[in-house]
Amino acid sequence: MVERHEVRLSGSGGQGMLLAGIILAEAAILADKNAVQSQSYGPEARGGASRSEVVISNTDIDYPKVTQPEIFMALTQEAYNKYHHDLGPNALLVVDESLSLTDDLPEKSRVVRVPIIESATETLKRPIVANIVALGVLVGASSIVEHEFIEKAVLNRVPRGTEELNRRALDLGFQLAAGAVGGNK
Amino acid sequence: MSPTVKLLQGNEACVEGALAAGVKFFAGYPITPSTEIAELLAERLPLVGGRFMQMEDEIASMAAVIGASLTGTKAMTATSGPGFSLKQENLGFAIFTEIPCVVVNVMRGGPSTGLPTSPAQGDVMQARWGTHGDHPVIAVYPASVPEAYELTIKAFNLSEKYRTPVIMLMDEVVGHMREKVELPDVPQIPIEERPRPTVSKENYLPYDNNQGDVPPLANFGDGYHFHVTGLTHDQTGFPTSAPAKAKVLYERLHRKIENNLDDILMWETKDMEDAEIGVLAYGSTARSAARAVSLAREQGIKAGLMRPITIWPFPEKLITQYASQLKSLVVAEMNLGQYVNEVERAAQGQVPIKRVLQANGELIRPDTILQAIMEVK
Structure with missing residues (x-):
């Protein structure tokens, strides 16, 4: 059975969505799957809305782009507004609680709307790890890769000396997801 | 040992392939969407005793690559459409003087500045006929990141084996996307080297017609005295305009590619x-x-x-x-x-x-x- 999962991570340029996408793809590879990661380049990659996309499959990936994301993450309203239009059926949305959702989401979509930015800023006192908190929420809510692989992928990528902070950020994300299962659309 | 598995961009995989093939020199002028190739080689080449040079423009880059290759060094450059146009004059020189090198063109939308961060395949004919004159050309084009690694090695191999520049086309999608690549400790693809002279330095002919269609190439600076010119030349490398000698050169240049299609075509x-x-x-x-x-x-x-x-x-x-x-x-x-x-x-x-x-x-x-x-x- 061919399983192909399309994931789109979006936020504002500098929020670390590119890195989050790379880490997710690396986690999939650690789990012995195939993954392709791509991103938007250009002026929008510097401030404004930015996105990183990952295709994960248990077999070879032909078409490398995302056309109907089944998992969509948005950390800013601008990114949400720009990138939510082509979601697939039964899409999972992971969004920061500061966002207002629109009423054009596909039927049966599941929304996990949790305080990602606030958790990084207030609980961890490090807004820079919001992307790792977000990854924790995304993986926690979707189970797209196992916990051990995303944790290993995060620790492989982050700067030396920040492992503990990033592990806490990831765990916090998992906790947010666990508390929010079912969503509050 | 088991291969290292990495998530790499196509451009990064191209660099890994080039290093596996033994590249020791890169000259270029950065341009999106090929810049990562220059960036990464700037970091990696000094670690393997190689040299990276950022040149004043693409014309000079191509000239530097030809000069480096003449000394026996595997050399390459990377660019995108607009830069590829500038390299065309010296690319023709390299084809005519039979200097091995690899030219990577990661295609973006064009002509002109076009769509610098978007994919296109508009340089396919430029790769074939971009340089002037009657010339054969080899161009390869990967469709994935692992293939970018392998084909870069093969591009160097073809270039060395046939003493000719090889163009590797990519597009922005292949150049920028990240995919799983297995990097073996030792390349699984045998590495080819240019044919070397077996005659004495005094008897060396850089364009010897009696050694098959790909004449041995001595390193410039090793004491083999020879001449390299963009003018039509005879076996010695010195200019000639004699129709009979010109014909021999043009036909051999075409023959060395066309008679080896089974080896070249993939x-x-x-x-x-x-x-x-x-x-x-x-x-x-x-x-x-x-x-x-x-x-x-x-x-x-x-x-x-x-x-x-x-x-x-x-x-x-x-x-x-x-x-x-x-x-x-x-x-x-x-x-x-x-x-x-x-x-x-x-x-x-x-x-x-x-x-x-x-x-x-x-x-x-x-x-x-x-x-x-x-x-x-």
């Missing part, structure tokens, strides 16, 4: 055995085509994929092999009609050609190709 096919609809595509477009073929098969349509990997010289045999079996041949490319004309010529009317052409800075989607398949089924 392609991949999928589901072609019983195919009635062929889909021909190259580079990242072939990924969309592969998807379209699978979707068509799911609907019971006998479609198959034909993917040239060596895109120049043109793989006539790939077309003639399947033309008579097909009801229709769909050709998809990210330009408004370049390679398709060659396909049509090679098909000689044996099969109708359906064009799927797109130039808007986006990778052609599988459903666009599928729709074309449905129209001709």
Whole structure:
């Protein structure tokens, strides 16, 4: 059975969505799957809305782009507004609680709307790890890769000396997801 | 030892392939979407005793690469469409003087500044005929990140073996996307080196016609005195305008490529055995085509994929092999009609050609190709 999962991570340029996408793809590879990661380049990659996309499959990936994301993450309203239009059926949305959702989401979509930015800023006192908190929420809510692989992928990528902070950020994300299962659309 | 598994960009995989092939010199002028190649080689080359030079422009870059290669060093440069145009004059010099080197062009939308961060396949004909004069050319084009690694090694191999520049085309999609690559500790592909002289320094001829079609190349600076000129030259390398000698040179240059097509041409096919609809595509477009073929098969349509990997010289045999079996041949490319004309010529009317052409800075989607398949089924 061919399983192909399309994931789109979006936020504002500098929020670390590119890195989050790379880490997710690396986690999939650690789990012995195939993954392709791509991103938007250009002026929008510097401030404004930015996105990183990952295709994960248990077999070879032909078409490398995302056309109907089944998992969509948005950390800013601008990114949400720009990138939510082509979601697939039964899409999972992971969004920061500061966002207002629109009423054009596909039927049966599941929304996990949790305080990602606030958790990084207030609980961890490090807004820079919001992307790792977000990854924790995304993986926690979707189970797209196992916990051990995303944790290993995060620790492989982050700067030396920040492992503990990033592990806490990831765990916090998992906790947010666990508390929010079912969503509050 | 087991290979290292990494998530790399196509551009990064190209660098890994170049290093595995033994590249020791890069000269270039950064340009999106090829910049990562220069960036990474700037970091890596000094670690292996190599040299990286950022030049004042692409013309000088190409000249520096030729000079480095003449000293016996494997050399390369990387650019995109606008820079590729500037390299064309010296690319012709390298073809004519038979200096091995690899020129990577990661294609973006053009002409001119165009769409710098978007994919296109508009330089396919530039790769074939961009430089002036009557010349053969070898150009290869990967469709994935692992293939970017392998093909860079093969590009160096072909360039050394046939004493000629080899162009490696990529597009922004392949250059920038990240995929899983297995990097073996020792390359699985044998590394080729240019033919070396076996005669004494006094008797050395840089363009010796009696040593097969690829004459041995001595390192400039090793004491073999020889002349390198862009003028038509005889076996000694010194200029000549004698028609008989010019003819010998031109014909040998073409022959060394055309007589070795079995070695040079690479392609991949999928589901072609019983195919009635062929889909021909190259580079990242072939990924969309592969998807379209699978979707068509799911609907019971006998479609198959034909993917040239060596895109120049043109793989006539790939077309003639399947033309008579097909009801229709769909050709998809990210330009408004370049390679398709060659396909049509090679098909000689044996099969109708359906064009799927797109130039808007986006990778052609599988459903666009599928729709074309449905129209001709």
